Amino acid sequence: MTISEVREKAMLAQEAAAAMNRMTTEQKNKALLMMADALLEHQGQIIAANGQDLSRGRDNGTSDSLLDRLALDGVRIAGIAEGLRQIVALPDPVGTVLDDFRRPNGLSIQAVRVPLGVIGMIYEARPNVTVDAAGLCLKTGNCVVLRGGSAALESNRAIVAILKQALEAAGLPQDAIALIEDSDRASVNEMLKLNGLLDVVIPRGGASLIRNVVENATVPVIETGAGICHTYIDESAQPGMASDIAFNAKVQRPSVCNAMETLLVHSSHAGKHLPALAARLREAGVELKGCSKSQAIVDGLLTVEESHYATEYNDYILNIKVVENLDEALAHIRQFGTKHSECIVTENTEHAERFMQEVDAAAVYHNASTRFTDGFEFGFGAEIGISTQKLHARGPMGLPALTSTKYRIAGSGQIRG
Known part of the structure; x- marks a missing residue:
């Protein structure tokens, strides 16, 4: 039986998640810095790919404002790389002890931050989101499956190829970052049903995209909202x-x-x-x-x-x-x-x-x-989206929003009567 691109890349990301759990802050920061350097070193390749997307967009009658969202140049790529460096400078939330207490029966209980696991990111024609999402997920020990809009496909292909090369050079699993290249809407709908492979889906884009994700996903969703x-x-x-x-x-x-x-x-x-x-x-x-x-x-x-x-x-x-x-x-x-x-x-x-x-x-x-209202402006280095819901995370979602809680309990032989 043939496995779809979506399922295959999600499975590989799930396998990579175990390795990401073992990565230290120093290893993750090294990879982020190498990713930033690689983007600058290969910016000509990115700009050329982006030019193909812009040309196709103009031929399809895309508005000037949407072309602006899509466009990359040296200045914007430098800003994207700087966003990765700012993430390096931020504290790693993974492993942070949120609570630490002892019960009368002697059990020692700690609540600690842990990665969410494998994050599915569905977004539209903003290739900077590709890097922001990859960087934030990497710093928090998560793997990410990216499904960008077809308008930015060539840009995203070039960017993700460069990021994956940097990951390999830094000794991290390449499959921690995956790009779904199938531009058919069916690939989005498949992602929404990948329970057991994706731990959460985050949509980022217009009202119709977000509504489709919220209404059709069986995977848990962190809703980012349209901006009226x-x-x-x-x-x-x-x-x-x-x-x-x-x-x-x-x-x-x-x-x-x-x-x-x-x-x-x-x-x-x-x-x-x-x-x-x-x-x-x-x-x-x-x-x-x-x-x-x-x-x-x-x-x-x-x-x-x-x-x-x-x-x-x-x-x-x-x-x-x-x-x-x-x-x-x-x-x-x-x-x-x-x-x-x-x-x-x-x-x-x-x-x-x-x-x-x-x-x-x-x-x-x-x-x-x-x-x-922006992760960069709030000092988060970057953001994976702006959550308009009220559960787990709200507002610009920086590093802590991409973690969950694990309770670690240590005993000395206690049993419950």
Whole structure:
């Protein structure tokens, strides 16, 4: 009987997991540094492969913002390599003693961090995720089976080949990192059912991908969420600060999940300052859609439909809604937010505290851009995703989120009566 690529690579990863359990922090760090050096040494090979993906994407009519997510150059590869070096500098969570106590019967009990095992990573056209996931999994003693989007297939092939060579040179099992090259959606669906081979699946991408994984997986899932993020400019907001934060949240990199999709503006602020902010956004190429109140303040806004508020654009498109108070802003976020990242710009400490307390999201900001919801910015070195669920891990998932707990019990012959 022929074994599928997905099952074969998952089986090899499971075998490698036993060897990874024996690796010391020093061995893992050495491999990470060699992986970083290899990416830089072979960046020409990566850029050439990425060029094939970009060319195919342009031929298929891929949007500029999605092409930006896909594109690699020397600067981005250097940043990806630096992410691996930052992971090296972080403490290894594996083996950390979380609790240590003795029972009256003399049993000594320790709770320690251990690897999750074999992680299945399903994601879209961002080849940097390939390296981030591999690096974070390696540092935590996990093996990873990667299934990236078909748009980045050539880039991912080149990257994973380079990483596997570095692993072998460092004395670690090559099969600790695997790439599923079958671009058929059936390969994703097969991964979702690999109970006993994959210990957890982590999806990272748009709403439809995440929904498919959550609804169809029998393997446990750590849900990373779509990013319908809001910035609410309150009545007391400083105009310059509010403009800078909103502009950054939308324009700095609109294709990512922590970019703002809807701007909520208090009516008293909007009447004075929204036209200037809208002009600034338009000058940057942002298409603006507005509610009836915002259309009365700013000329030429397209009409926003209710369905638009539930849309993650990942593009230079922004919804604008004028609200009468904080309560209306909070109600809108409750209805349309995806529990990712939300921001209030205000000088009113009571409003700020209420927003921070009541908004149900993985990251809540006061007077700062939502673009900071990122493992690198949080000092985690990199992230495997931003969890919007409430079990096990939430927010940018760094090293501790990729571990579980094992209880180690030592006795002196105790038996239970």
